Amino acid sequence: MATYNKRGYKPKTKKEKEEVEEILDSESTTAEVFSTLDEGANKTEEWVTRNQNTILYIIGGLAIVFILWWAYTQFILGPKSEEAVAEMTQANIYYNDAINATGDVQDSLYTLALEGGNGKFGLTRIIEEYSGTEAANLANYQAGMAYLNLGGTNYQKAIDHLTAYKGGDSVLESISLAGIGDALVQVNQTADAVSYYMQAAETNPNDFTSPKYLLKAANAALATGDKSTAIEALEKIESMYADADEASTAKVLLGQAQASGN
Structure with a gap:
């Protein structure tokens, strides 16, 4: 290939001519690519130049926010928490x-x-x-x-x-959700309580509290005529917590809910 690049070289055969043309095309394409990249770099530089004040303001603003957050956590929130x-x-x-x-x-x-x-x-x-x-x-x-x-x-x-x-996905979060459900039932907002009981059962799944909360959800749903949610909760007890104390009650309620839905 170095031979083709010598000044004044003329290809002797058709094959050599095609190879030379292919190399020249390749070099032309490469040149176009670098030209495009140069143009893009120039445009970027121009944009940065035009907006350098704005960029500096943004960087400075972020730095100030970080410093204020650090100072707050170190000198205010830390001692305040203690x-x-x-x-x-x-x-x-x-x-x-x-x-x-x-x-x-x-x-x-x-x-x-x-x-x-x-x-x-x-x-x-x-x-x-x-x-x-x-x-x-x-x-x-x-x-x-x-x-x-x-x-x-x-x-x-x-x-x-x-x-x-x-509380995140914690035991206390689960208890708090169920507590909201209990309070809503007491203020006659039973329909709203159902979703809190369901969330409580799912937030910290376990064999002790989850079936209790699911049974509460089922009872609250049945009290408001929401049979589909009641059946969903009762079926979860039957399939996931069959050994729980609530399982026998859930089985009876499930049969009643399914029968009344037919």
Whole structure:
């Protein structure tokens, strides 16, 4: 091929002529490609030049946001979180004692957990003062469950706090979803409760709580005439939790729901 590139060389045969033409075409195509790339690079450079101030503003803005976020987490949120945990210790004691108590004693302990005692904040004050911390998030869960157990006029407060709690795919998230369902039933919003029970069963699937929540979903669905959802929940108990205590009740309800649907 080097021979073809010599100045003044003339191909002697038809085959050589075709090879030379092919090489020249290839070189021409390559040149066009590099020319196109050069044009694209030039356009990019021109665009950067025209918009360099905007680009610098964006980069500077992102840097400022990162610095502010870092400073907030290091110097504000960090100490705030530690303070919240320390402040919440007494409320936790009241809350845990309430879980194991009964009757009026339980109500009193839940109230102390919510309102505070011994010079320490209660759960509601922790939520207000330490918003954004994990302690405040947990306080929403505990406050919601406390209001749910106190009952009476407290069900909407239970719904509000349990809805505010963000637990991810955790045991407490599952319990909080079921708690919202329980509270909705108490305020005569049974149809809305069904989806919360179903979510509770799916958030942390296990042989103990999932069949309980599915049975609650089925009962709530049947109470509102939603037979298809009731059957779905009952069939899940039958197929996935056949050994659960709720399985026998679910079997009876499933038969009734299927029979009434025909």
